[in-house]
Amino acid sequence: MTRLLDVENLTLQFDTDEGRITAVDDVSFTLEAGEVMGLVGESGSGKSVTAKSIMKLNPSNAVYSDQTKITLHLDDGPVEIMGLQTSKELQVVRGGAISMIFQEPMASFAPAITIGDQMVEQLMIHTDMNAKRSKEVSIEMLDRVGISDAGTRFKQYAFELSGGMRQRAMIAMALSTKPKLLIADEPTTALDVTIQAQVIDLMKDLVKDFGMGIVFITHDLGVIAQTADKVAVMYLGRLIEQGAVRDVIRNPSHPYTKGLIAALPSLDDLDTPLTPIPGDIPSPLERPAGCVFNTRCSVNMGEICHAKVPQFSAVTQGHNVACHLFNGEGAK
Amino acid sequence: MLQFSKFVAVRAALAILTLVLVSFIVFTLMEMVPGDCAERYVAFKNSQGSVITPEDIQIERVRLGLDQPYIQRWGSWIFNAFQGEFGDSCILRVNIAQLLGQKFWLSLGLCLSALLLAYAIAIPVGILAATSKNAVLNNSLRLVSYLGLALPNFLLALMIMLFSTVMFGNSLTGLFSKEFRDAAWSYDRFMDFLGHAWLPIFILGWSATAFAIQTVRALMSDEIGKLYVTAAAARGVSGRRLLMRYPARHALSPIINSLGFDLNRIFNELPIVALILTLTEAGSLLIEALARSNDQQLAGAIIFMLTASIVGINFITDVILALTDPRIRRSIVG
Numbered sequence: 001m002t003r004l005l006d007v008e009n010l011t012l013q014f015d016t017d018e019g020r021i022t023a024v025d026d027v028s029f030t031l032e033a034g035e036v037m038g039l040v041g042e043s044g045s046g047k048s049v050t051a052k053s054i055m056k057l058n059p060s061n062a063v064y065s066d067q068t069k070i071t072l073h074l075d076d077g078p079v080e081i082m083g084l085q086t087s088k089e090l091q092v093v094r095g096g097a098i099s100m101i102f103q104e105p106m107a108s109f110a111p112a113i114t115i116g117d118q119m120v121e122q123l124m125i126h127t128d129m130n131a132k133r134s135k136e137v138s139i140e141m142l143d144r145v146g147i148s149d150a151g152t153r154f155k156q157y158a159f160e161l162s163g164g165m166r167q168r169a170m171i172a173m174a175l176s177t178k179p180k181l182l183i184a185d186e187p188t189t190a191l192d193v194t195i196q197a198q199v200i201d202l203m204k205d206l207v208k209d210f211g212m213g214i215v216f217i218t219h220d221l222g223v224i225a226q227t228a229d230k231v232a233v234m235y236l237g238r239l240i241e242q243g244a245v246r247d248v249i250r251n252p253s254h255p256y257t258k259g260l261i262a263a264l265p266s267l268d269d270l271d272t273p274l275t276p277i278p279g280d281i282p283s284p285l286e287r288p289a290g291c292v293f294n295t296r297c298s299v300n301m302g303e304i305c306h307a308k309v310p311q312f313s314a315v316t317q318g319h320n321v322a323c324h325l326f327n328g329e330g331a332k
Numbered sequence: 333m334l335q336f337s338k339f340v341a342v343r344a345a346l347a348i349l350t351l352v353l354v355s356f357i358v359f360t361l362m363e364m365v366p367g368d369c370a371e372r373y374v375a376f377k378n379s380q381g382s383v384i385t386p387e388d389i390q391i392e393r394v395r396l397g398l399d400q401p402y403i404q405r406w407g408s409w410i411f412n413a414f415q416g417e418f419g420d421s422c423i424l425r426v427n428i429a430q431l432l433g434q435k436f437w438l439s440l441g442l443c444l445s446a447l448l449l450a451y452a453i454a455i456p457v458g459i460l461a462a463t464s465k466n467a468v469l470n471n472s473l474r475l476v477s478y479l480g481l482a483l484p485n486f487l488l489a490l491m492i493m494l495f496s497t498v499m500f501g502n503s504l505t506g507l508f509s510k511e512f513r514d515a516a517w518s519y520d521r522f523m524d525f526l527g528h529a530w531l532p533i534f535i536l537g538w539s540a541t542a543f544a545i546q547t548v549r550a551l552m553s554d555e556i557g558k559l560y561v562t563a564a565a566a567r568g569v570s571g572r573r574l575l576m577r578y579p580a581r582h583a584l585s586p587i588i589n590s591l592g593f594d595l596n597r598i599f600n601e602l603p604i605v606a607l608i609l610t611l612t613e614a615g616s617l618l619i620e621a622l623a624r625s626n627d628q629q630l631a632g633a634i635i636f637m638l639t640a641s642i643v644g645i646n647f648i649t650d651v652i653l654a655l656t657d658p659r660i661r662r663s664i665v666g
Contacts, residue, residue, distance in 0.1 A: 057566055060465065087570030095568035108563035110578055112585070112657050122567040157658050173567070 001032040003073050004181060004213045010053055011065035012046075020063070021284045023049045025237040025292075033180065036207060036214040038228035038245065040221060040260070044281050046237040047217045051183045054215070055093045055100060056081060072097060074180065096126045099174035103186040105166035109158035115142075116154035119173045126177045141172040145202060164195035168202065175206060182207075182214045188223060200227055221260055225249055233257050236281060236292040243319030253321040255297050291324065299325065339654050339661055347647040354639045355410045362628040368398050369422040369629060376423055409632075418633035422626075428633045432617070436637055438507065439615055442529060443598045446536035447591065450544045453537075455587070458548025459580060462556060473545065480542020485601050489535045489608045505610045507532075535605050536598050544587075544594065551586055555579035585657045592646040599638060 012024040024046045031037050039047045052058050054070060070081040074097055084090045092098075102108040109115060119138035123129050129137065135154070142150035145168040158166055167187060174182060184203070188196040204227065207214055216228055224231050224245060231249075232242040233256065241254040252258045259277035266272060279296040282288060288295050290306040297305065304324050312320040313327055367375075370392035374384045393399050397408075412418065418428040461473045496502055506513075507528050512521045555561065556579045564578050603615035618638075621630040653660045 055566055057562065090570070091568040094566055094570075100563075100566040102559060102563055104559060107559040110560045110564065110582065111659060112582055113577070114658075118564075118567075121569065125568045159659060159662075 001034070003030060004033045004035070005031040005054070005073070005215075006069070006071040007050075007054070008069040008071075009065070009067040010050065010070065011068055012049060012053055012058065013063045013065075014059075015061040015063060018285060022287060023062075023237055023284060024053065026067075027234070027237075027239050029232050029239065029242060031181070031213045031215065033213055034207065034211045035230065036216055036228045038224035038231040039215055039217045039234060040219065040224055040231055041234035042219055042281050044236070044284070045234040047234050048185055049237075050234070051100070051185060051215055051217055054081065054181070054183060055098055056084060056090060057094070057100075072181065091125065095122050095177060095179075097179055098181045098183065099177065099179040100183040100185065101167070101170045101174045101187050104190050105163065105170045106158055106190075108170060109166065111157065111159060114155055114157055115161070115169050115173075116156075119154075119176055122173060123176055138172070138176060141176045142169060145169070145172040145175075145206075146198075147172070163191055164198065167191060167195075167199055171199070171202065171206070175210060178210060180212050182212055183217070184214060185217045186219070187216075189218065189220070196223075203227070221249065221264060233260070236287060237284070238292050239322065240293065241319075241321045241323075243315070247316060247319040251315070251319070253315045253319070253326065254293075254323050255299050255325075256293050257321075259296075259298070291322075301325070335661055336654060340651055343647055343650050343654075347643050350643050351414075351640055352410060354643070355413060355636055356406060358632050358635050358639070359406045359409055362632045363402065365626065365628050367626075368393070369396055370398055372422045372626060372628075373425070413633075413636055418636075419629055421621075421630045422628060424627070424630070428630055431630070432633060432637070435617060436634070439599070439602060440641055442532055442536065443595055443602060445529070445533045446540055446598050447595055449533060449537035450540035450594070451587070451591075453541050454544030454548050458545045459552050459575070461545065461549045462552030463575065473549075477542040477545045480539050481546075483539070485535055485539055486604045486608050488538055489531075489605050492531065492535070493608070507611050532602075532605055532609055532611060535609075536601060539601070540594060540598055543597075547590060548583070548587060551583040552579055555583045558582075581656070585653055585660070588649045588653050588656070591649045592642055595645050596642050599641075 007030070008028050010024055010027040011022070013020045013022050027046075027050055029037065039050065041047045049058060049062075053062075053064070053068075054072075064082060068082055072079045072081055072093065074092075079092060079097075081093055084093065109118060116135065116138055119141070120131060120134040123134035123137060124131065127134075139150045139154050142153055147153050147165060147168050153161065153165070153169065158169075161169065167190075171187075187203070188199050191199060200223065203214070216224070218224060228245045230243060231245045232239050233248070233254065234240070235256050241248060241252070241257045248257065249261065252261050256277070259275075262275045263277060265274055277296055278298075282292075282295055288306070290304070290308055291297070291310050294300055294305040301324060308324070310322045310324045310327055312322045314320050315326065370389050373392060374389050377384055397405065409419075416429055418432075420426060421428050421431060424431065457473065461470055464470060493505065507525060508521070509524050509528070512524045515521050558579070561574070561578050564574055569577070599615065603619050605611075606615055618631060618634040621627040621634065650660075
């Protein structure tokens with residue numbers, strides 16, 4: 001396997017009227033070509049912000065720390081994403097080597113521009129195809145993602161398509177420039193369950209065909225179990241557990257990951273009550289000291305959890321967790 | 333294309349229907365004013381010293397066709413109105429089309445110019461205000477536009493007149509210089525007109541601009557925050573292309589939509605400004621006809637032409653909207 005992406009010490013704060021808010025705190029992970037990584041967490045855990053950092057797509061009040069280093073390994077050498085400044089330089093990570101699909105396909109197409117025009121626009125920015133060739137490639141892509149009558153759909157607007165069709169079109173557009181990395185921000189959350197399965201199958205197929213890496217953002221561990229090779233769990237801007245998807249789901253180690261899995265409804269026994277994680281994710285303005293999860297943790301060990309930020313330690317080979325239960329001092 | 337022609341046809345039919353309905357309301361209002369044209373004329377003659385009997389009034393009624401049934405008179409009024417013929421003024425006894433003709437077009441021209449001026453300034457400034465993070469620029473723009481909204485037009489007109497009278501000894505009133513007032517249109521007269529017209533256009537445009545800047549800024553800020561703009565940026569669209577093709581283009585629809593409304597607002601302000609600048613335009617004639625001389629024929633004609641202008645503008649903006657926004661095209665035809 002070849003390395004595709006290195007994210008090292010990603011720390012990101014937003015300048016707001018209430019002061020600097022930490023959205024992502026010292027997040028590091030890697031992704032190989034052809035690998036699917038699930039990025040899991042509740043709303044507000046910083047998973048979307050983390051993903052957008054890879055394209056430097058966060059709003060202009062975002063401040064990255066000096067230690068932040070994001071490297072994209074392309075065939076013609078590594079690209080330091082934090083060093084990209086002009087919109088010309090940024091094109092490689094915006095729609096070129098990296099594409100992104102969003103949660104709401106309806107809202108992510110411009111309402112008064114045809115789907116075809118938006119696809120052609122992207123191809124003309126990133127490739128040297130002319131308008132005619134771009135149109136042919138776009139229609140081929142629409143056809144490839146299973147949209148019937150692609151030639152007609154090409155001329156239509158997002159509001160004229162069904163929800164599943166729109167997300168397919170979004171995927172077709174994202175993949176038309178043959179990116180090396182696809183960022184999928186909750187791509188199936190807004191879809192019906194049956195359509196959800198179709199879209200996930202489609203994405204799995206395409207990953208195989210195109211050999212690209214995917215960062216798959218979701219709050220749904222069920223989707224991750226089906227789709228991802230490895231998983232990283234985020235809470236309040238920090239990674240708290242990561243590893244191969246089977247390891248993490250079979251043997252969740254962080255109390256938060258355990259809670260997430262316990263909170264999944266079970267169809268086998270409809271009488272068991274759901275067990276939600278108590279409490280709410282704290283406001284980013286009131287980040288707890290020590291372990292960020294200490295306000296809701298069921299095994300809170302007192303002082304150490306409030307005083308010290310837990311570092312990663314290995315549960316098994318390749319499965320790491322940031323919890324004092326597994327660190328030297330607190331380990332049982 | 334077929335969809336578009338259908339849209340235009342439906343819209344045109346609706347516009348004409350609206351005008352017919354409005355004409356009915358206007359005509360009914362004219363009828364509800366106590367007395368009729370014949371009595372009014374006779375009363376006027378009486379005040380001039382003539383002695384007129386009830387028989388004379390009856391003869392005058394028959395001559396004016398006022399003895400016909402209500403619906404029939406409305407029918408012929410609207411039939412003529414659509415051809416630009418409004419009969420004679422009750423008091424002045426001259427053909428209304430002739431009396432109004434030029435004045436109406438001048439008024440409409442002033443209002444349209446003010447509207448054009450307002451948006452020519454407001455669109456770039458509003459977009460700049462919505463995209464700029466510069467606090468000084470944003471706050472000064474806000475101050476200027478609040479001033480524009482808060483300062484009444486007539487006060488601004490008075491201030492400018494006072495200033496120019498003191499400074500230049502010229503009060504800048506009227507639409508024409510004395511020598512051109514009743515002359516036929518010529519190049520010189522037109523230039524003279526432009527030399528006078530800028531002031532009312534500026535004054536009318538002043539508050540309209542302030543209002544339009546606020547509208548454009550709010551709409552742009554709204555669109556810029558939408559997901560499709562982020563999505564376009566994620567595809568590599570950037571700079572001016574991103575701004576113009578995505579948020580600006582989509583903010584345009586509601587702006588075009590509000591043009592008819594803005595024109596109406598400007599026309600409402602015209603009479604006061606005209607009064608101060610002593611312009612003879614249709615708005616002041618309307619006030620004269622409504623409030624002073626009770627000339628129902630004249631008032632009705634002006635209201636009808638004003639409504640027709642607004643309906644016409646709305647029709648035009650709807651067609652432009654349909655050209656720029658596919659959702660609108662769909663909405664009417666289904």
